[in-house]
Amino acid sequence: MAVSIFPLSAIGAGDIAVIRSQDLDPYNQAFAGFSESCASNVKQYTLGGNGASQQRMAQEISEAKPRLVLAIGLMAAKLAKEYLKDIPTLYIMVSNPKKYGLIGNNIAGITLNIPVEAQFKTYKTLVPGLKSIGVIYDANNSGEIIREAGSVAKKLGVQLVAVSVTSQKEVPEALRSMLGKVDAVWMVPDETVVTTDSFKYFLVTTLEKGVPFFAASDIFVEAGALAALTPDYTDVGRQGCQLATGFTDGQVSLAETGARPPRKINLSLNLKTARKIGLAIPKSVIESAKLVYQ
Structure with a gap:
């Protein structure tokens, strides 16, 4: 309607x-x-x-x-x-x-x-040739969005590697298990997954591996994540x-x-992070961003 x-x-x-x-x-x-x-x-x-x-x-x-x-x-x-x-x-x-x-x-x-399709389409413009995205989630919190993401990923020709956890302690191993198998990591706003400690681990680990990290807030982008979409x-x-x-x-x-x-929806980008992982973001995408951290 x-x-x-x-x-x-x-x-x-x-x-x-x-x-x-x-x-x-x-x-x-x-x-x-x-x-x-x-x-x-x-x-x-x-x-x-x-x-x-x-x-x-x-x-x-x-x-x-x-x-x-x-x-x-x-x-x-x-x-x-x-x-x-x-x-x-x-x-x-x-x-x-x-x-x-x-x-x-x-x-x-x-x-x-934010609709998953809008997120994934944006991520594909940021990472040319994006074929797979990894995500960690608690089924009790984010099961519905992950089901939606699976359908959207299939539609867009992207493989979704989703790892379910039941506690914050399981997050580091879940992240390690997917690195090397995915082109990018996507953080959903899941209460079990997103904590101060887990964000630091996501950030340090993805930077070390040179993997784009899409976060759930522009605050995380300012702290070093590659990008986020926020209302x-x-x-x-x-x-x-x-x-x-x-x-x-x-x-x-x-x-x-x-x-x-x-x-x-507003896009925020961290160009310092993009340089660290060797990612060249198209000028048109940078110009469309609401917040750009240099």
Whole structure:
């Protein structure tokens, strides 16, 4: 179902309660995008304190009877799902919403998950002749995305070498087992796999072997990974405004909306890493990147 842009005046004062999981820059960027696009006076909340204080916050929101809750981040979305069941909820800045039960007739949103096909197509432009990609994952966290990746890889003529782990301790051996068999390593945002220690191991090992390392965040690219694709957080907020306006205007159903991917994606590159592994990145790709670390 396509999203149409509806008149911003459709949202009136007090129609939306905004809950931020934390006062973090990415969440603030998303809210700024929402605010600049939606001419709406909203009531803002930021989670904090203990469970009792959060329940009191939920009670206050429930009594205010907003037409819609905008939940920014996972904690806010889970709070709305648990305590504000009767109020339609639109979430943004959430990864893997299905894993946390953020599905239903009264809840929908925009995920942080970038479509695998968009990722793999970008990686193929970065690494000419890319034929195989290795990935480490926990099936309980990332089974769905790996199944999608398998289908996409086959479609694009790329072999996916996926190694499943159940604990962070298994990650080093899993990485060693695939090096020499793959043209690049892809890190998915998996809670079991992605830790400070494991990232350091990924980085050092792939640099030593001269293997391109595609990470899950531009922070990792700044630290030495070759590249990452990330959502444009401000545009996620704008996209959320379009859905919110459509919903309050009666043109968009949350049940039909489901979980949508971000529409604007930013590429970050580390050219120092590219030089270290002997990879020449096309000028056109460099020019298209949002962030380039020299």
